[in-house]
Amino acid sequence: MNAFMTFVFTIFTLVCVVFGAPVSPRDVFVPPLMSPAAGAVWKVGKTYEITWDTSKAPGQITNPVGRLILAHNSRLMNLEHPLAQGFSILAGKLNVTIPKNTAPGNKYQLVLMGDSGNYGATFSIVA
């Protein structure tokens, strides 16, 4: 960033702070996942209810359509086939089925994507 941009951004940030607006020019909403809880053990082929906290949702959301992706060892898996997609990021809950072809293991996480991606707690998948 050059000095002028830094200056502009600083002014913008100050204006936002003074007027109580979010610092970001867009309302980026990244709701935290509440379930699965850390250490949960889920079975392949079973359906589970995922929940996330929508209580801090801003009035305007840049992208209100969510996608839920499985991650293993922090790596997003099967991006082209999300566990779920096209749901409202404001729904706060969703039922998903762990695909039958998922390899059992630890260090699985769900990633809720809307404006941005948000990793949930680490859980295990068993056969």
Ligand SMILES: *[C@@H]1O[C@H](CO)[C@@H](O)[C@H](O)[C@H]1NC(C)=O
């Ligand atoms: C998920 O499934 C359970 C059991 O069928 C049901 O009680 C619950 O309402 C469902 N939740 C959602 C978000 O569809």
